[in-house]
Amino acid sequence: MREERPDVQALSGTDSHVYEAVAGLAVDGRSATVDEVIHATALPEEAVRHSLDTLTELGWLKVAGSAYSLGPHQWGLEY
Incomplete structure (x- = not known):
């Protein structure tokens, strides 16, 4: 049985910030490297x-x- 993941809004400040950096690059159809996330x-x-x-x-x-x-999600990105 797959464990339910927490709502993205329940993430810690750091995790939320990192997730948003990756999502920002995803808007342009790009993946994010560690260096890009550090910079962002x-x-x-x-x-x-x-x-x-x-x-x-x-x-x-x-x-x-x-x-x-x-990862898989059921919402759209609006940036």
Whole structure:
């Protein structure tokens, strides 16, 4: 049985900030690298890597090689 993931609005401030950085690049059809997320968020690398791992484990993001993209979702992006 698959565990329900929390609502994206329930994410921590750091996780939410990192998720929004990845989502911002997704608007342009791009995946996000760790360096791009660090640049977009101005967060320390360790915090970004931890958040990316957490968001991937929760299913909010998916990873392919060294890039992250949005996981399955049922809403549209309006940026």
